[in-house]
Amino acid sequence: MDKRRETYDVDVGGVKIGSSHPIRIQSMTNTQTEDSIKTASQIKELYDSGSELVRITVNNEESAKSVIKIKDILVKSNYNVPLIGDFHYNGHTLLTNHPETASILDKYRVNPGNVGSSDNKNFSEIIEIAKNNNKAIRIGGNWGSLNKTYLERTVVDGKKSEDYEDIIKNALIESVLKSAEFAEGLGLSSDKIILSCKVSSVSQLVDVYTDIAKKCKYPLHLGLTEAGMGDEAMVSSVAALAILINQGIGDTIRVSLTPDQMGVRTKEVEVCKNILSSLNLKQFKPKVVSCPGCGRTSSSYFIELTKDINKHIENNMIRWKSNYKNVENINIAVMGCIVNGPGESKHANIGISLPGTNESPSAPVYVDGEKVTTLRGDAIKDDFLGIIENYIDKNYEKIN
Numbered sequence: 001m002d003k004r005r006e007t008y009d010v011d012v013g014g015v016k017i018g019s020s021h022p023i024r025i026q027s028m029t030n031t032q033t034e035d036s037i038k039t040a041s042q043i044k045e046l047y048d049s050g051s052e053l054v055r056i057t058v059n060n061e062e063s064a065k066s067v068i069k070i071k072d073i074l075v076k077s078n079y080n081v082p083l084i085g086d087f088h089y090n091g092h093t094l095l096t097n098h099p100e101t102a103s104i105l106d107k108y109r110v111n112p113g114n115v116g117s118s119d120n121k122n123f124s125e126i127i128e129i130a131k132n133n134n135k136a137i138r139i140g141g142n143w144g145s146l147n148k149t150y151l152e153r154t155v156v157d158g159k160k161s162e163d164y165e166d167i168i169k170n171a172l173i174e175s176v177l178k179s180a181e182f183a184e185g186l187g188l189s190s191d192k193i194i195l196s197c198k199v200s201s202v203s204q205l206v207d208v209y210t211d212i213a214k215k216c217k218y219p220l221h222l223g224l225t226e227a228g229m230g231d232e233a234m235v236s237s238v239a240a241l242a243i244l245i246n247q248g249i250g251d252t253i254r255v256s257l258t259p260d261q262m263g264v265r266t267k268e269v270e271v272c273k274n275i276l277s278s279l280n281l282k283q284f285k286p287k288v289v290s291c292p293g294c295g296r297t298s299s300s301y302f303i304e305l306t307k308d309i310n311k312h313i314e315n316n317m318i319r320w321k322s323n324y325k326n327v328e329n330i331n332i333a334v335m336g337c338i339v340n341g342p343g344e345s346k347h348a349n350i351g352i353s354l355p356g357t358n359e360s361p362s363a364p365v366y367v368d369g370e371k372v373t374t375l376r377g378d379a380i381k382d383d384f385l386g387i388i389e390n391y392i393d394k395n396y397e398k399i400n
């Protein structure tokens with residue numbers, strides 16, 4: 001990975017965002033914010049699944065009032081999760097009318113394209129409130145909501161310009177940078193500003209962020225907007241975010257997925273965790289490296305064993321985490337034959353090389369690069385799980 005692009009550090013409710021800190025995962029609720037019980041419960045679920053910050057919609061008087069109740073529920077149940085208010089069109093009015101909400105929220109997300117006044121009056125009001133409350137803001141441009149002045153550039157002689165995409169890309173960058181400059185001009189300090197430029201195409205997102213990363217030192221919030229649903233959406237988000245993160249660009253991430261059903265939101269947090277873990281930036285649970293199988297695989301046993309190990313990790317992770325420090329960093333390999341089996345097993349902390357077609361029906365096990373035993377027969381699974389448990393107990397520092 002390239003060196004992380006240097007940025008200011010922005011404090012959002014105690015979570016620091018910027019190049020001297022790990023990339024932060026965030027997500028957004030899809031409950032009606034007016035329903036404080038449901039919203040607080042989804043915030044807890046997102047936080048428990050690994051979202052370090054949570055954004056909530058604040059779009060009317062009722063939702064602005066509800067923020068106070070939501071915070072109260074979270075505090076009473078010991079959830080210290082930074083809350084970001086998502087404002088469009090009427091943010092200036094809601095934040096002015098609800099000073100307690102303005103002081104409770106840890107960051108305001110504002111889109112300069114729909115803040116609602118050509119003279120920047122509404123945006124200025126939000127900046128004043130952020131300054132008075134010592135809050136950070138995210139200036140979040142979106143190519144779907146650029147204001148009229150920028151859109152006019154895309155029309156040449158009454159027709160859509162052939163350079164439409166480039167014009168939009170440059171306008172988006174210019175728009176957020178100008179808004180940030182304007183906010184600083186009003187006295188908001190540079191370490192209170194995070195930027196995002198959302199587009200829905202992978203290549204455009206990579207272009208836009210590569211460009212804006214060179215032009216400022218504000219931390220960048222990465223996310224592909226309106227990514228869609230299912231595998232395709234997930235792959236698009238992973239592709240875009242992985243390319244940028246690997247270039248050292250991006251300080252906080254969100255994967256926006258249309259959920260299978262309303263109220264289920266943790267999938268996007270899981271995808272964020274998998275992106276960071278696959279780039280070796282942070283491991284959240286033991287990694288199981290398993291081969292895909294091929295014509296040399298003698299049976300489906302390697303699939304069953306991989307599933308059993310993953311299940312064992314899932315069932316024991318809470319216990320392990322509360323008993324052993326850094327246990328999530330363990331790497332396990334499950335391989336299907338001698339071709340890559342021993343080699344890959346030696347790279348892992350614990351690896352097993354199952355017998356392929358025409359190989360002797362035995363499974364050598366490697367621990368930290370050394371062969372320690374050979375397993376055979378029906379007990380392979382239980383013996384191997386036992387080796388994992390022993391390894392953890394011997395090698396990870398116990399908590400208390």
Ligand code: SF4
Nearest residue numbers: 291293294336337339
């Ligand atoms: S390790 Fe063996 S079984 Fe697995 S994919 Fe490679 S060659 Fe095939």
